[in-house]
Amino acid sequence: MTSTPAPPYLAVIFTNRRAGWGESDVDAAYGAAAQRMEELARTIPGYLGIESARSDDGVGITVSYWETEDAIAEWRGHPEHLDVQASGRADWYEWCELRVAPVERAASFP
């Protein structure tokens, strides 16, 4: 569970299906890049947290949370992230979709 502050803040919803899913070398390269990107995101001022899940069929959802649009822009434009975005489009995703949405309200349990 990712602890986020009271709204408003921004969510970046990234849904995708992996290409080469289940191929051990592709999965290993992807996993290493994903872990590195999470480490990198944490260094961006305004980063609030990330949640991620991927099903056995290769469909994944990652939601990252940010204080401001400027923080998202810095993350989107980070040189190392730009390289990984290019790899994603070329090799790692059958399809992907990115949505940016300001969180207006939130509730958690318990």
Next chain:
Amino acid sequence: MTSTPAPPYLAVIFTNRRAGWGESDVDAAYGAAAQRMEELARTIPGYLGIESARSDDGVGITVSYWETEDAIAEWRGHPEHLDVQASGRADWYEWCELRVAPVERAASFP
């Protein structure tokens, strides 16, 4: 991939970790309820689509998309859904969090 119209529309981001994860009877009951809820959601006017993923560790993310706040309110208050929400709080989730966020922009690939 869920085809949604051009923004604006609303996203409901539901993140959770299953309780009783890997217990076959609990998983079966949960799976049946989840499938039924997806069928039910499709009947609500203003429903646009749903995306869902769950990892091996039981962490799941479901994002549903809606035209209006009224549509979300109808979905949230549907009697059959209220029953399942109660089961979720009592039996099915170690933790869960719900966020409502209007999607401002979206991009997909390819």
